[in-house]
Amino acid sequence: MNAWLQEHMLAVSSVGSIFSTFMLLIGILGRWYSDESWAPSTILDFIGDWAIWVLIMGILLLALSSYYVWLTRYYMDRFEEIISTNSKKEFQKNWTEIEQIARYQLPNEYRKRVAEARKRFGLR
Numbered sequence: 001m002n003a004w005l006q007e008h009m010l011a012v013s014s015v016g017s018i019f020s021t022f023m024l025l026i027g028i029l030g031r032w033y034s035d036e037s038w039a040p041s042t043i044l045d046f047i048g049d050w051a052i053w054v055l056i057m058g059i060l061l062l063a064l065s066s067y068y069v070w071l072t073r074y075y076m077d078r079f080e081e082i083i084s085t086n087s088k089k090e091f092q093k094n095w096t097e098i099e100q101i102a103r104y105q106l107p108n109e110y111r112k113r114v115a116e117a118r119k120r121f122g123l124r
Contacts, residue, residue: 006104010069020061022058023058024059027054027059031052076106078097079102088122
């Protein structure tokens with residue numbers, strides 16, 4: 001499960017952000033706008049008095065999934081910044097960081113790119 005999640009973290013966290021935004025919206029509508037004519041009454045009737053909990057869970061899940069979207073994009077951008085260097089000295093300086101990012105944070109294709117960069121710079 002952990003390996004699958006590492007391979008698909010960006011997609012999973014993006015879907016989580018979309019779903020939690022929907023939960024947040026439904027929670028807000030159920031808590032403060034349930035009597036309005038434009039509110040989705042079928043969904044709000046189904047949720048009933050649980051609207052505040054849907055709102056709280058929506059806030060928490062949106063914060064968590066948005067953080068993971070940001071974190072994954074940060075690691076991708078940092079990886080691209082390091083791997084695109086033409087300087088062997090600069091690459092060696094950031095060697096540990098790029099290995100850690102590729103191994104533990106990003107999908108397998110990034111490990112392959114690190115191996116190609118090692119060959120390009122003549123490192124083991």
